[in-house]
Amino acid sequence: MSSGRAAKELGRGERVIPGVWRLRLPLPWPGVPHGNAWAVAAGDGVVLFDTGMHQPGSLAHLERALDMVHLRLELVRSVVLTHAHVDHCGQTTPIVLRSGAEVWCHPNHDHLTKWLANPDGYWERRVEIALQSGVPEADVRAASEIVRREDIGIAGGLQVDHDLVDGVQIATDLGVFTAIETPGHAPSHVCLFNAERRMLISGDHLLGRVSLFFDFGYTPDPIGEFLASLDRIEDLDARLCLSGHGRTFTDVEGHIRANRELVADRLRLTEEALAGPEPRTPAEIAPHVFGMPLTADNGSWLLAEIQCFLRHLEVTGQIVRTDETPDRFRLT
Template sequence: MAAHPKLGTGWVGARARVALSWASVSATPRKPNLSRGEKVIPGLWRLKLPLPWPLVPHGNAFAVADGDGLLLIDTGIHSEESMDNLEDALNQCGLSVDMVHRIVCTHAHADHAGQAMSIKDRTGAEILINPALEHMRGYVSDPDGTLDYRLSRALLCGVPPEAVERQRETRRGMNSGFDRVLEPDRDLVEGMTIPSDLGDLNVIETPGHAPSHVVLHQPEGRLLFSGDHILGRVSLYYDVGYTPDPAGEFLASLDKVASLGARLCLSGHGKPVNAIPELAAANKAAVEGRLRAIRSSLATEPLSAWEITSLLYEGMPEEPRIGWFLPETLAYLTHLAILGEVVRDGGEPVERWAVAPAASQATAAA
């Protein structure tokens, strides 16, 4: 296999696998997205809820027996059909939305917390979520303003103006996936315990994917409600611009979770899996691989974040490259800058990144 002109032979295979994965996902005909409820263990039910996104066709909520009612972990997105979808999934388990008296959201993304307020309106349930909610409040209260900010950042990263305008036309006026700004009744923070019939669920803060992210650990049953921190496959995404080092925070969170001794991963997408330490290790390996690829891409010349993203994810369609993979690249560049390995030139209208002088000298000396 010929070496990539900037990334070498080691990245070509990984990049090719990413491209093949995209093609298989986007080209495979999909069954209609239907809600489904199923028992996992006594007192715990998985609720598979439809999502409007081709690459992420469903998300999970979990119903947990809690005295004479239910604890609902995550809620699904808000849409015209979303409450009916949730009710249908619960009915398949012999349950009802009206039984929900407590809602715990693993993080403030729409597919996990979008209809929390609507459920509260219906049942009076209290809502618990981590208080680091800036990334949600701005987007929900002013989605077009948030879009303008993100697209101006994309221009600074080197995305061509015509591509930015295509994104603006496509995304302007889109529904946020929340019925309104989420206002919790209690803050969900490290060290709290949430009672349930499964036993106490310990709250562990795991920022990275989102500043508000937490997981819930039930130690006796070795259960982990992992939200989007760990899925049954490696899938990396970061909210960028709200915390100093999202990628570094994610790596530290993986170490916390891997040390818990939990086995059954009840994640925000996909089926439950018994492989938490292995999945944490796979996520760390994926991040390290992307960091190595970025170091290699900058070895010969300064590049914009968009140029690096296009090298790493060659063949990806424009929309996910801008919306998903560019923020991921920015998270890794920020992490490498904190480590002292790269610097940005602060240029306008496009800023570029380069190997830091000290790092370059150390490499030459080695």
């Protein structure tokens, strides 16, 4: 979610290799100062992988980044979205209006479009999850009033022309990028792989800095899906990764291993927090797992993640949910 603060950075563009440009776009989130869109040469224009987040002045940041590498919005022929989070798809509509580009996205994007169709219902669902997690109601209501006033980060909704599912091929001057469904971080998440160059556009599935986030409440087991998606990407043997945040990197295998280790560590800490005789709520477990208290700034992120860890342990039979309200869990 937006912090409400103006972005301090400017949009910047740089060439990665001939025909591939990184467009670094500001974000207003503490600890996540920017995200990447990637322009890849394609005929008389470019394919744009992801778009950045819509905020006041954000399109000018994108245009500035494009200008630095001698490109223009009007050269965008296709917009290909790695997933339907606002920092990756928020500027899709303004770009389409300027360029006439067609849009590709995985069809399982209800986690965004249902929110856009019914924002009040979305926020009430978030409030319900927080209350069921054991957060005091006064704290939940106060935090909810703050976040409801913030920019949603997307302009004009999300209109998709083509489904981006397993095997779909996106043609570029560097060869074909093939879609590989990688749910976990988001139900709609897709990576794109250029086998000829062993180049992976990873969205938020793999990042330069190992960091986890999962949408909760849309699929049965986001953690299990994420781990299975890591297996799929490992089998590709990619050597260059263009990620959704941070710089390019080549140690793809090392990043996959580090993500698995972080997931395993947090699952271990979750079980450790349940080692006592009394069942505990997600709000009680989270500070032990993340090493920090829940606050209005981090609460929605950390609760979503801890709920996903609990769901995975529940699905795999390591813990059970009691019949109490709010939700409480104990080891089996």
